[in-house]
Amino acid sequence: MFRSGLFACLIVAALGLASPVLAQSTIYIPAVLELSGAGAVSGTNFRDGMLLAIDEINAKGGILGRKIETPVLDTQSDAGTSRAQIQKVLDNNPYVILGPVFSGSVLVDMALTQQAEIPEIVGGEAAAITLKNDPYVFRTSFGQQFSMPKIANYIRDGVKAKSVAVVWVNNDFGKGGHDTLIKEMTARDIKVVADVSTESGQADFSADVIKIAAANADAIFVYVNEEESARFLREARKQGIKAPLIGETTLLGQKVIDLAQGAAEGVRGHVGLTVDAPVPAVQQFALRFKQRFNYVCDHNGIKGYTAVHIVKYVTEKMGKFDSKLFAQTLHGLTISPKDEPGVLMEASFDQNGDIDRESFLGEVVEGKQKIVEVLPKLGR
Amino acid sequence: MASFIQLLISGLATGAIYALIAVGFTLVWQTSQTINFAQGEFVMLPAFFVLAAMDLGAPFWLAALIGIAISVAVLGVLFKFVVVDPMLRHGVLPLVISTIALSLLLKESAKDFYSAQAQPFPPLVPAIDVHVLGAAVSTQNLAVLAVAIAAVGVLHLLLSKTRLGRSMQATAQNATLARVLGIPVRRMVLYTFLINALLVAFASILISPIYLAKFSNGETLGMAAFIAAIIGGFNQVRGAILGGIILGVLDNMSAAYLSSQYRGAFPLIILIAVILLRPQGLLGRVEERTV
Numbered sequence: 001m002f003r004s005g006l007f008a009c010l011i012v013a014a015l016g017l018a019s020p021v022l023a024q025s026t027i028y029i030p031a032v033l034e035l036s037g038a039g040a041v042s043g044t045n046f047r048d049g050m051l052l053a054i055d056e057i058n059a060k061g062g063i064l065g066r067k068i069e070t071p072v073l074d075t076q077s078d079a080g081t082s083r084a085q086i087q088k089v090l091d092n093n094p095y096v097i098l099g100p101v102f103s104g105s106v107l108v109d110m111a112l113t114q115q116a117e118i119p120e121i122v123g124g125e126a127a128a129i130t131l132k133n134d135p136y137v138f139r140t141s142f143g144q145q146f147s148m149p150k151i152a153n154y155i156r157d158g159v160k161a162k163s164v165a166v167v168w169v170n171n172d173f174g175k176g177g178h179d180t181l182i183k184e185m186t187a188r189d190i191k192v193v194a195d196v197s198t199e200s201g202q203a204d205f206s207a208d209v210i211k212i213a214a215a216n217a218d219a220i221f222v223y224v225n226e227e228e229s230a231r232f233l234r235e236a237r238k239q240g241i242k243a244p245l246i247g248e249t250t251l252l253g254q255k256v257i258d259l260a261q262g263a264a265e266g267v268r269g270h271v272g273l274t275v276d277a278p279v280p281a282v283q284q285f286a287l288r289f290k291q292r293f294n295y296v297c298d299h300n301g302i303k304g305y306t307a308v309h310i311v312k313y314v315t316e317k318m319g320k321f322d323s324k325l326f327a328q329t330l331h332g333l334t335i336s337p338k339d340e341p342g343v344l345m346e347a348s349f350d351q352n353g354d355i356d357r358e359s360f361l362g363e364v365v366e367g368k369q370k371i372v373e374v375l376p377k378l379g380r
Numbered sequence: 381m382a383s384f385i386q387l388l389i390s391g392l393a394t395g396a397i398y399a400l401i402a403v404g405f406t407l408v409w410q411t412s413q414t415i416n417f418a419q420g421e422f423v424m425l426p427a428f429f430v431l432a433a434m435d436l437g438a439p440f441w442l443a444a445l446i447g448i449a450i451s452v453a454v455l456g457v458l459f460k461f462v463v464v465d466p467m468l469r470h471g472v473l474p475l476v477i478s479t480i481a482l483s484l485l486l487k488e489s490a491k492d493f494y495s496a497q498a499q500p501f502p503p504l505v506p507a508i509d510v511h512v513l514g515a516a517v518s519t520q521n522l523a524v525l526a527v528a529i530a531a532v533g534v535l536h537l538l539l540s541k542t543r544l545g546r547s548m549q550a551t552a553q554n555a556t557l558a559r560v561l562g563i564p565v566r567r568m569v570l571y572t573f574l575i576n577a578l579l580v581a582f583a584s585i586l587i588s589p590i591y592l593a594k595f596s597n598g599e600t601l602g603m604a605a606f607i608a609a610i611i612g613g614f615n616q617v618r619g620a621i622l623g624g625i626i627l628g629v630l631d632n633m634s635a636a637y638l639s640s641q642y643r644g645a646f647p648l649i650i651l652i653a654v655i656l657l658r659p660q661g662l663l664g665r666v667e668e669r670t671v
Contacts, residue, residue: 036488038596040496170641197641201600203591206390207635207643210383227498227592238509238516239386259500259592261507295495 026069030089031098037077042101042300046123048293049304063312075100079108090116095321096311104172110137119327121307126176130352136327138353140303142272144180151270152184159244161218165194169224177223193217205235222247230259237263249299252362252369264364271360273299276369281344309342382514387632393521395628396528400583401605402620404576410552411572415476418483420602426451426584427593428494440502448581456577491595501588524586531582611654613664
C-alpha cells in the first residue's frame, strides 16, 4: 500500500516537473478552420499547407528553439461555432491564432482576438475584415479591395468592355467582392447591365445564365465558389454564352477546370495565389504538398503554408514570443523570400493587416491554367 | 419562349430527382412511421460507392450496378435492422434523432474516406446539347427526366397492379389487419426500405454528374425532398411526385422571373401556404395512409 502510494506520488511529482519543461519546449499556435461543412475544401487545404510548414519548421528545431504545437479545431463552417472555438483556444493563452478561412467566421471572431490582444492570421478575403481598425487581424491573401481594382483594370484595359454582367454568391465572401467590384466598375465608367446573386451550393444555374444572356454584356464577371463556378461554366457553355468570362482565383483553379470538363476553356481572370504561378518556390511547395497529401493544393494551401512562415519570421525578428509586439512588428513589414524562403513570394503588410504581393493574370488553355501576365504589387 | 422551355425542362429534371427522393420518404413513413432525416445523405452515398468501384477498375455500368447493390444492402437492409428496428420501439422521436445522427455520420465518413473535394461523376449519357424550339437542352437533363419517370412508373405499377404491391398498401393502411389477413407485414416493411434504397441509388447516379459527387450534397437534396413530400402530401406517393415537380420548376421559374436573390424563399412560402390551407398536402388525405 505504502509502496504504491509512493509510486503514485512520484508520478504526480514527475508530471508536475515535466509540464513546465514541456510547455517551455513548445509554442501554442492553435488553428481554427473549416474542416467540415460547406468550407471543408478550403479549410482542409489551409490545414494541410499549415501542417507541411509546421513539420518542416519543427524538423529544423522550431521557432527560437521551441516546437510549434498546433491543435486544429473545426468551425463546421459555421460562424457561431467558429466564435466558440476561438474563445476556447483563447482560454489557453495562444501566441498567435491561425484561421479561419470563411470571411463570415473571421468577422464574428475578430472582436474576441482583438480584446485578448492575440494576433489572428486569417484566410478570409472579404473587404470588411480589414476595415474595422482591428490591429490584431492579418490576411494571407488579397482582400477584395486589393484584387478587385486589378480585375477592374483588366476588364477595362484588357477586355476593353463597356458593360459587364456580374454573377456572385450571396454570402460574406461574395457580397464583399460584389460591392467592391461594382464600386470599381462605376469609377471606370463601366456599366453593370446584369447583377445576379446566387446561392452557396447552388446546382442549377439555368435561370441565372438566361438572365445574363439577355443582358448582352461585353464581359461576364463570375464570383462564386469553386464547385458552383464549374456548374455555372457548364451551363454558360450549354447556353452558348460568347462574352468573355472573367473571374478571380475561384474561377480559374485547377479543380474548377477539372470539374467543368472543358467548359472552363478560355476563361480568364486575376489570380492572387496559385500553384501554377511562374515562381520556382511556389512550384516546389506544390510538389512537396502533392507528395505529402496526394492531391493538388489550391490557393488556401498556400495561405496555410505562408501563414506559419510569417509567424516564424516575425518571431525570429523580434527574438521573443510576445503576441502584442508581434502585431506591432507585422504592421508595415515586408517579408522577402531571401530572408524567409517559406513566404514563397515577397509580401508586405499595411497598417490594416492587408497583404500586398505580386499577382497574376491567368487564362485556361487546353485544360490548364496558364499565367499570361505577372502584375506588380499595388504598393499602396 | 425558348427561355421558358429551357427553364421548364431543367426544372422538371431537378423536380424529378426531388420526386424520387420524396417518394422514398413517403414509402418508409407509410409502412414504418420512420421520418428519415438522413434521406439526403442516402442520396449522396451511392455515388461514392460507384466511384469506389470504378477506382477498383470496374467500368461505369458495372460500378453503377455494384453501387446500387451496396446501397440496397447498406441503406435498405442494414438501415432497417441496425437503426430503425431497435429505435422504433422507443417511439418516433428517438428514431428521428437517430436518423439525424446517422446523417452526420454518413456525411463526415464520406468526407474522411473520399476527401472534402467534389468529384466528377460520369454521366449516364454523353453530354450533348439538343435544341428544342430554340432552347438548348442537355441530354443529361432529358435522361434524368426519362429515368425518373420510368422509375416512378414501374413503382406505380408494382404498387397498384401486383399482389405484392397491394400487400404493401394493406400493410401501410392497417398493419394489424394486414397481419390477420396473412400478409407478412415485417417482410412488406423491409421491401419498402429496399425500394427506398433503390430509389435513392437511382437519384444519386442521375444527379451526381450535374451536382458532382460531394459529401455535403445531401443537405440540399434531403431538405428539398422533405419539403416536396409535405407540399404534395406525406401520405401519398403521387403527392410526393407532384411536390417534387412543383419544387423543381418553381425554383427555376422564380429565379428567372421574380428574384434570384429570394429563390430559396419561394418553396418555403409555398410550404407555409400548404400547411395553413391544406395541411394534409396537395394530394394527401386526412388521417389516411396508403402507399
